[in-house]
Amino acid sequence: MTDQKTSNELRVAVAGLGSIGSKVATALDQGIEGLTLSAVAVRDPAKHQGFLSGLRHRPQIMPIDQLGAAADIVVECAPTSQLRAIVEPAVKRGKSAVVVSVGGLLDNYDLIDLARANGGRILVPTGALIGLDAVNAAAVGTIHSVKMVTRKPIDGLRGAPFIVQNKVDIDDLREPLKLFEGSARDAAKGFPANVNVAVALSLAGIGPDRTQVQVWADPTVTRNVHRIEVEADSARFSMGIENIPSENPKTGMITALSVIALLRKQRATLCVGT
Numbered sequence: 114m115t116d117q118k119t120s121n122e123l124r125v126a127v128a129g130l131g132s133i134g135s136k137v138a139t140a141l142d143q144g145i146e147g148l149t150l151s152a153v154a155v156r157d158p159a160k161h162q163g164f165l166s167g168l169r170h171r172p173q174i175m176p177i178d179q180l181g182a183a184a185d186i187v188v189e190c191a192p193t194s195q196l197r198a199i200v201e202p203a204v205k206r207g208k209s210a211v212v213v214s215v216g217g218l219l220d221n222y223d224l225i226d227l228a229r230a231n232g233g234r235i236l237v238p239t240g241a242l243i244g245l246d247a248v249n250a251a252a253v254g255t256i257h258s259v260k261m262v263t264r265k266p267i268d269g270l271r272g273a274p275f276i277v278q279n280k281v282d283i284d285d286l287r288e289p290l291k292l293f294e295g296s297a298r299d300a301a302k303g304f305p306a307n308v309n310v311a312v313a314l315s316l317a318g319i320g321p322d323r324t325q326v327q328v329w330a331d332p333t334v335t336r337n338v339h340r341i342e343v344e345a346d347s348a349r350f351s352m353g354i355e356n357i358p359s360e361n362p363k364t365g366m367i368t369a370l371s372v373i374a375l376l377r378k379q380r381a382t383l384c385v386g387t
């Protein structure tokens with residue numbers, strides 16, 4: 114597919130049609146002002162035939178690293194391991210990349226310089242979190258501290274590298290267990306599919322080394338619970354969100370909705386919130 118445009122609509126490509134990507138693709142297909150779903154990348158096309166046939170306008174299926182040539186905005190909805198293959202070709206061409214695997218940005222920080230050098234953009238939605246508008250605003254002044262506590266049901270944590278490497282048995286827990294306490298950077302290494310939110314929070318505020326994170330395995334909760342305390346020279350605020358897990362137990366349902374809300378803002382006449 115060439116990079117030629119046929120209308121003023123922004124062409125959007127979705128990389129990965131899992132829990133987040135399938136909802137984003139559906140919303141685009143149903144209509145978001147000024148945006149068209151132009152392409153998708155999937156690992157196993159046969160698995161997604163039913164879904165793609167149900168769309169009103171069938172997008173092209175392309176290899177993940179070619180989406181950047183076929184769209185104005187590429188939405189990364191894949192595992193962290195695919196982040197670079199998705200974002201690099203887009204920002205190199207001066208396009209925008211929406212990134213949900215935010216933790217992966219920490220190991221690929223040069224992508225931000227690459228985007229800057231080529232007029233590209235990297236957009237991080239608030240995702241499964243809350244209040245990044247307030248954190249952004251507070252960061253214009255001075256933030257003294259940001260603390261976040263994440264509690265997830267056991268199903269949402271199984272297989273995390275921290276748990277596997279430290280051989281922690283979480284299956285028979287009867288009460289909450291604090292698994293980790295440290296920086297957002299280290300939390301992302303230990304729990305790459307669980308604390309993208311902590312990295313997004315850190316990038317909005319005081320960075321991945323100063324943002325303090327706790328991760329708890331909690332058999333008493335059924336939702337992914339995040340509580341945040343911010344102490345700044347302009348304000349002190351506490352925020353909390355209790356996410357209903359999607360069909361992927363690690364991922365809160367609101368994450369896809371946050372991406373859709375961000376896409377709606379790209380061409381909306383009225384934009385509310387920063």
Ligand SMILES: NC(=O)C1=CN([C@@H]2O[C@H](COP(=O)(O)OP(=O)(O)OC[C@H]3O[C@@H](n4cnc5c(N)ncnc54)[C@H](O)[C@@H]3O)[C@@H](O)[C@H]2O)C=CC1
Pocket residue numbers: 128129130131132133134154155156157177190191192193195212213214215239240241242305306307309310313361363364365368
């Ligand atoms: N920023 C945030 O607030 C949040 C971010 N996330 C992150 O978002 C990402 C996506 O999450 P989910 O949709 O729940 O994951 P998912 O596992 O449901 O979907 C990922 C999809 O990517 C596909 N995929 C993998 N390799 C591919 C390739 N080479 N080409 C094309 N497709 C490929 C998989 O087949 C799968 O369908 C994850 O990294 C997750 O950790 C999740 C929750 C919150």
Ligand SMILES: O=C([O-])CC(=O)C(=O)O
Pocket residue numbers: 241305306307308309310311337338356363364365366368
């Ligand atoms: O969905 C959530 O609650 C948060 C999550 O998985 C992440 O940040 O990776």
